[in-house]
Amino acid sequence: MHIWHWQTWNDLPYLTCSLLEPWKHGFFTQQFAPRSPFQITEALYPLAQAYRAKQVHGNLVLAPSEMPYPLSDENLLDADGLISEQAHQAVWVCSADCTPVLIADAKTGQVSAVHAGWRGTAQKIVPRAIARLCSQGSQLQDLRVAMGPAIAGEVYQVSTRVAVEVGATVIDIDSESSLDANVKRLLELSHSPVLSDSTPGRVRLDVRRVNALQLEQLGISEEQVAIAPHCTYQDSVNFFSYRREKLKKAQWSGIVSG
Incomplete structure (x- = not known):
């Protein structure tokens, strides 16, 4: 059983998952707003280079070498998944009911962050991110996948x-x-x-469960996958929810490659 832990940075709460313990990572709460990943990376590993994209509910997955340098909030490319290519790269996605997925490779140390709403899930964005990791040397049995707080199926x-x-x-x-x-x-x-x-x-639709089934069909075992027991819609204290508030606000989730 994978355990989810509340952590704090400067008295602000965020979640980590035991499955991803070897990697600096976090599913951050609304309390971190309006900080961007370029600021929140300091909470994980100040020396890491942060990467994010302009999310468009698609299934494109990008690597740092395909993005502008230096990257800023002003020159973002459209994508909903990111993979690292070397050590100390922090990849980030934001969400406010959609599923934030963090993936890590226990052998290569490389990582991925994916924004998987129903549209991205319908386009199999998580399998696409995994295919990209495999194209640079990952093996399926070495992957660890954590799905963070998202809207629960019972209320979606x-x-x-x-x-x-x-x-x-x-x-x-x-x-x-x-x-x-x-x-x-x-x-x-x-x-x-x-x-x-x-x-x-x-x-009612459980998007995280669909992603879990997609992973199962790839041949990834249940022990390699963790799903957060937190619903963004039902927990208004910690998480923004687009379905609840209809506001363009989101929380960030990120992981640093080893």
């Missing part, structure tokens, strides 16, 4: 169309069948990421 109401679009990444969707028939197939899955909803044309 979406249209059946969205559920089927996301669900198509983990089961074969029958294009000849109706939306409802495909939703029924998703609902019948063991530990289904889709939960029923009393509103017609709506269901």
Whole structure:
């Protein structure tokens, strides 16, 4: 069982996960606003070079060598995933209901940070980030994946169309069948990421569970994956939630390569 710990930096709270203990990392709370990763990196490893992108709910994954230098909040490239290429690189994503995913390689020390909302998950952004890590020498059995605070499936109401679009990444969707028939197939899955909803044309969707299923289908074991027991929508003290507040505010999650 992977353990999540509350830590503090300058009396401000953030979360770490035992699975990623060898790496400096954190899932930071709304209390760190309005600091950017270029400032928050100091809380993890002051000597690290920080990298972030302009998130657009896509599935592009970038490496530092593909980004401007020096990087600033003014010259960001569009991407929703980052991977490191050498030691002491801090990669960051922001989220406010979407899933922040931090990935680390126990052998190479390289890391990745991914922003996986339903759109990115439907485009398999986490498997894409893993493919990039593997292209530079990672082996699947050496990866450690932690999914941070995000909106919980029990409170995340979406249209059946969205559920089927996301669900198509983990089961074969029958294009000849109706939306409802495909939703029924998703609902019948063991530990289904889709939960029923009393509103017609709506269901509840557990995006973190979909990502966990994508990882399982890649051949990554359950012991290599940790999911935070925190919901951004339900915890207004620690986390911004777009669904709750409809404000463009987000918290940061980052990890430093070894």
